[in-house]
Amino acid sequence: MDYSRKISERLWNMPDKGELESHREETFIDDIIQKSHIEKELLSHLNEIKTVFDGGAGCGRFSILLAKHGCEVTHFDISQPMIDKAKELAEKEGVLDRITFVNGALESLEAFKDKSFDMVISFDAPVSYTYPNQEKVIGELVRICRKRIMISVSSRLGYLPYLANPIQKNQFILDENCDDPFVKWCIGNKADAVEAFRFNKDDVMKLWEEGLMGGDKEIAEYEKGGAPWCITYTFMPDELEEILKRYGVKNIQLAGPGAYARTLPNELLVKIMKDSNQRSDFLDFCHRYDSNPFVCGMGKDNLFAQGEL
Numbered sequence: 001m002d003y004s005r006k007i008s009e010r011l012w013n014m015p016d017k018g019e020l021e022s023h024r025e026e027t028f029i030d031d032i033i034q035k036s037h038i039e040k041e042l043l044s045h046l047n048e049i050k051t052v053f054d055g056g057a058g059c060g061r062f063s064i065l066l067a068k069h070g071c072e073v074t075h076f077d078i079s080q081p082m083i084d085k086a087k088e089l090a091e092k093e094g095v096l097d098r099i100t101f102v103n104g105a106l107e108s109l110e111a112f113k114d115k116s117f118d119m120v121i122s123f124d125a126p127v128s129y130t131y132p133n134q135e136k137v138i139g140e141l142v143r144i145c146r147k148r149i150m151i152s153v154s155s156r157l158g159y160l161p162y163l164a165n166p167i168q169k170n171q172f173i174l175d176e177n178c179d180d181p182f183v184k185w186c187i188g189n190k191a192d193a194v195e196a197f198r199f200n201k202d203d204v205m206k207l208w209e210e211g212l213m214g215g216d217k218e219i220a221e222y223e224k225g226g227a228p229w230c231i232t233y234t235f236m237p238d239e240l241e242e243i244l245k246r247y248g249v250k251n252i253q254l255a256g257p258g259a260y261a262r263t264l265p266n267e268l269l270v271k272i273m274k275d276s277n278q279r280s281d282f283l284d285f286c287h288r289y290d291s292n293p294f295v296c297g298m299g300k301d302n303l304f305a306q307g308e309l
């Protein structure tokens with residue numbers, strides 16, 4: 001079995017994963033922006049959509065939303081803790097009966113027939129964690145889709161700035177005083193991260209050319225019993241568009257959620273987020289700006305793509 005899949009399985013099946021992931025929009029502004037962008041796209045494309053496949057659906061951020069809008073959703077994920085959390089949240093929202101939960105890997109979608117679902121979605125990079133099978137997985141997601149596909153994958157142009165910025169997540173902390181362990185880590189490690197940082201052109205060029213985050217170091221950590229971050233394939237916008245086209249997807253639109261917000265400092269982002277009127281206007285404008293194809297590569301983490309069959 002591929003290391004990517006084994007590493008993903010171990011990482012995402014850590015017992016606290018579901019709980020931690022379900023709080024990301026309370027802690028990080030880039031996550032709020034990204035999820036808000038996806039939500040706006042989903043809700044404006046629900047016409048004639050009755051059945052949905054959500055691949056790597058996590059703790060149900062979008063499977064539950066779509067079930068609340070009347071869709072029958074197959075919630076598919078490699079992690080039982082994520083599925084358990086999603087079930088708990090779906091029950092609270094009263095939509096448990098509209099969601100079928102399936103524990104499985106995106107690399108194995110043979111059980112689903114061609115065109116089984118009106119819409120197929122996969123958000124926040126599950127496809128990128130299937131390296132080296134990412135193209136085949138996109139092909140499979142297209143195969144089981146009847147009308148519309150929406151995915152977001154890791155963005156290479158979006159990740160490259162991280163290699164010159166080990167404190168990139170600090171810009172997006174919503175509340176410095178919250179109890180979230182990752183927020184505490186970002187704040188506690190900031191000074192050391194800056195002190196230890198050296199710009200490394202070889203690393204940047206390697207990511208630019210190969211598109212891969214992680215590799216031998218993660219495999220060695222996994223073999224020692226650790227749970228490293230997933231080996232992640234990052235896509236260029238033209239590459240993702242070409243793959244979707246090759247599998248027959250039409251009217252493809254790309255977007256880069258987070259591109260606008262990247263330009264603002266933390267103090268201003270926090271100020272905007274804490275005022276409900278400004279927040280709503282800001283999220284609307286981010287959606288508009290980030291949907292412009294000329295900025296799609298500079299989304300924060302994710303490259304979003306949608307199209308029709």
Ligand SMILES: C[S@@+](CC[C@H](N)C(=O)[O-])C[C@H]1O[C@@H](n2cnc3c(N)ncnc32)[C@H](O)[C@@H]1O
Nearest residue numbers: 008012056057058061078079105106123124126
């Ligand atoms: C960052 S979370 C995104 C969750 C959700 N799609 C969202 O946008 O909120 C990534 C999810 O992908 C799942 N995942 C990772 N690798 C996978 C694989 N090979 N097959 C299926 N699911 C996978 C993880 O378990 C996790 O729930």
